[in-house]
Amino acid sequence: MPATKLKVTLLSHTLNPEEVVAAAINQCYSAKGGSELKETIPEDKRKRLIDLVVASGHHSTIEHASFSFAVEGVSRALTHQLVRHRVASFSQQSQRYVAVKQGDFNYLIPPAIAAKPELKKKFETQMQEIGSFYSELIEGGILAEDARSVLPNAAETKIVITMNARELLHFFQHRLCIRAQLEIRQMAAEMLKIVKPLAPNIFAHAGPTCETEKICWEGNLSCGKWKAIKGAELRSRGA
Numbered sequence: 144m145p146a147t148k149l150k151v152t153l154l155s156h157t158l159n160p161e162e163v164v165a166a167a168i169n170q171c172y173s174a175k176g177g178s179e180l181k182e183t184i185p186e187d188k189r190k191r192l193i194d195l196v197v198a199s200g201h202h203s204t205i206e207h208a209s210f211s212f213a214v215e216g217v218s219r220a221l222t223h224q225l226v227r228h229r230v231a232s233f234s235q236q237s238q239r240y241v242a243v244k245q246g247d248f249n250y251l252i253p254p255a256i257a258a259k260p261e262l263k264k265k266f267e268t269q270m271q272e273i274g275s276f277y278s279e280l281i282e283g284g285i286l287a288e289d290a291r292s293v294l295p296n297a298a299e300t301k302i303v304i305t306m307n308a309r310e311l312l313h314f315f316q317h318r319l320c321i322r323a324q325l326e327i328r329q330m331a332a333e334m335l336k337i338v339k340p341l342a343p344n345i346f347a348h349a350g351p352t353c354e355t356e357k358i359c360w361e362g363n364l365s366c367g368k369w370k371a372i373k374g375a376e377l378r379s380r381g382a
């Protein structure tokens with residue numbers, strides 16, 4: 144019943160994402176067709192166009208680039224948060240069709256628990272007990288779709304994610320913020336590491352708003368990181 148760890152792999156992405164996006168942006172203002180624009184927009188203009196739409200919030204044009212990831216070694220607690228992002232597409236390993244064999248399920252130990260040896264040991268014992276009871280249910284004729292009810296938030300899962308660049312920027316804004324849970328933040332950081340070299344001008348704008356807009360919108364809940372960013376300020380949309 145091993146503990147497991149995060150693995151993020153890029154499955155596929157729009158070929159030449161920034162050329163496609165720049166052609167889409169320029170299409171709005173040009174008499175030429177998109178195919179000609181894709182071939183002829185020079186690199187410096189591409190950067191200028193992308194900076195302009197991202198900074199001004201005209202983000203529909205960056206939807207033309209999309210990225211698919213295979214993610215393994217994450218907890219059900221993470222994917223429960225992840226799938227709240229409705230504009231993305233997800234395909235997740237089923238706990239109905241993929242039954243745990245002999246109660247031997249993979250799980251994630253949160254670093255805060257792993258750092259405390261006694262609590263870590265108790266955590267592992269709990270996982271073993273859950274695994275044994277899961278097996279008992281299966282052996283008792285209970286279907287995996289019901290036996291899974293005893294599996295914890297820590298149970299490992301695998302998921303394929305597709306997001307376009309607009310949704311990725313939105314996702315990174317929220318999930319790279321220190322207020323986001325550590326595990327999903329680490330996954331978001333891995334995703335950004337992968338996409339940034341593929342579309343550097345688009346993802347130069349990725350991150351929490353304290354970094355990208357020099358505004359922290361978290362009000363009383365702010366982590367305070369904005370204080371260390373030159374020119375940044377704390378704001379609240381509330382009263």
Ligand SMILES: Cc1cc2nc3c(=O)[nH]c(=O)nc-3n(C[C@H](O)[C@H](O)[C@H](O)COP(=O)(O)OP(=O)(O)OC[C@H]3O[C@@H](n4cnc5c(N)ncnc54)[C@H](O)[C@@H]3O)c2cc1C
Pocket residue numbers: 227228229230231310313317318322323324
């Ligand atoms: C730090 C943190 C704490 C959180 N805590 C909680 C919590 O305690 N409880 C909880 O329930 N959730 C919580 N969430 C989840 C959060 O409320 C959102 O559900 C999640 O972040 C997805 O955001 P989204 O809806 O903006 O994104 P997406 O679903 O990815 O949508 C992207 C954007 O598309 C637009 N959009 C999408 N769907 C619609 C629609 N139906 N109608 C209109 N516009 C739409 C919106 O502009 C939206 O911002 C938390 C999130 C974070 C980052």
